[in-house]
Amino acid sequence: MITLKGPSLHLAQFSADQPPFDSLPNIARWAAHMGFKALQIPAWDKRLFDVELAASSQAYCDDITAMLAEHGLVISELTTHLFGQLVAVHPAYDALCDSFAPAHLQGDAAARSAWAVHQLTCAAIASRRLGLSDMGTFSGALAWPYVFPFPQRPDGLVETAFAELARRWLPVLDTCAEQGINLCFEIHPAEDLHDGASFELFLEHVGHHPRCKMLFDPSHLILQQLDYLAFIDHYRDYIRMFHVKDAEFLPTGKQGLFGGYQPWLKRAARFRSLGDGQVDFKGIFSKLAEYDYSGWATLEWECCLKNQHDGAREGVAFINRHIIQVTDTVFDDFAGTPVAPAVIARMLGLEGNPVGELQR
Template sequence: MKTIKGPAIFLAQFMDDQAPFNNLDNISTWLADLGYKGVQIPTWDSRCIDLKKAAESKTYADELKGSLHDKGIEITELSVHLQGQLVASHPAYNTMFDGFAPEAFHNDLQARTEWAVNQVELAAKASANLGLNTLAAFSGALLWHTVYPWPQRPAGLVETGFKELANRWKPLLDICDSYGVDVAYELHPGEDLHDGVTFERFLEALDNHPRANILYDPSHFVLQHLDYLQFIDFYHDRIKAFHVKDAEFVKSGKSGVYGGYQDWIDRPGRFRSLGDGQVDFKGIFTKLSRYGFDRWAVIEWECCIKDPVQGAKEGVEFVNNHIIEVTTKTFDDFASTGADDALNREILGL
């Protein structure tokens, strides 16, 4: 067993043009004052990091890490969620996903994909320069528009889709391997990797590549009615990152899992600030600790009701109250009679 590190927080939902959310220096000072010990950095946001510079300059990486360390803050992981989305993107989503890339690559699927691939490569190099061993990502999606099997899927469609997804990620995973970096895919609706079965399909197409791993976020499993505790039993060896995010599913006579195209606040399944939803975090922290997960508990704040500042403030205490300092003693050691082979044989009547 090992003790989880934290609390940390993903910066993506907090960056803003207003202080203290307008750059890494200001927001890290604010978070340190709240009691945070780590930050997960969105690499697409230049207010947080110059990704190219971090990949090419160890000096810049050291200065970035050092400036945070001086405040008692560590970088937990770099995130390439948006770039990862564009590594594999179906043309039907071109217009909506163009906003994830610089304007120069809009309306050009091939150029945008090449840009995204390069971004992941840079993030792998930057992670190594920063002394990080995990990169948080989305997988992208070629098959998502067929997630419900109507019309009937042609034979072999799913296999072809996962083979192509693996072909796109295999070279990137090999690059990450050369830098000692795991890719932790957040299993998320809208991605071809959104549950255990799809992750297994991906692994099979990759010949079980050791760098293909999981960012565990139970909120997405609540919305899919997946057993998120048993998931840990199945996949704990591949869980390399953890988003602490709450959610709820309130049954309705009008709408279900698909949400009826409603806004988040009206959907039966919605994300909530920590402690306001239905996720059994005691169970999660217990299982992860039992299986030796000693990485970061990173809050990803998303809520359609509560203000983010309140969510961030409450999140520190919430995570601190759930981190288990794993025991180094057996509780009934006081009653031990010692270890002796002769005694054991006597007790067994041998």
């Protein structure tokens, strides 16, 4: 059995232009003081990390590793969500996603997507240089606008979308394979890979690529009213990254799952700081321990009420409290005793049929 690692901190919701969140050394000092053991670095945020330089310079990667080590930290993973989002953008989201790309590429969907694939390639190489094994991302979305359609979807729309999605992602998956990196798609509403069934459909279209894995975040599953504990049972062999994030679903007589026109504070489905929502983390950590999940437990702070400093401070204690230090003994071994085959046969009333003969 394996004890998972943690707590790590996803930096995407913390980086800012003001200290201590304005540079990786500053945020590392703050995170270490909070009690984190690792940082999950968003590869798109140049305030913290230069992904192209990391792909070309081992010295740059070694310097980052050494700086973090001075604070007792390591990198848990790189994340590439905004790059992944640009791999496949439905035209309805073009204007909103343009800001994820450099200004000279905005308005050119093909060039923007090609740039994103290059950035993902750099991130895979950088992950290898940093000694990592897993990288998180989004799938992007071609079919999502039709998830609950009227008029109904025409035959072939979903299949065509997933065939194209696979075509765009296969070169990235192959690059990850060359670099020894697992590409972990976060299962997330607004992405084409938003639940287990859509992940399986994508997996089929990429030929069950061995580097196609999953980032598990229960908050996105509880908001879909999906059984997130059974989800672990189904996909334990694919889960390589874990975002520890809480959420709650509080339907009313006026709104339910699709409460998206309301601000976050007023939605029936909303994110909360760890321990303030409805996610059964005792069940999740127990499942992950049972299935020998060997990766990191990474705090992702998103909350419509609590500030990020309290969310981080409380999150460290919450994750430490839930990590199960797995046992290396069986609790009832004290009562065990060796028993000969003949005695076993007698215990079962099989004296005339030796155990070995029955097995043959």
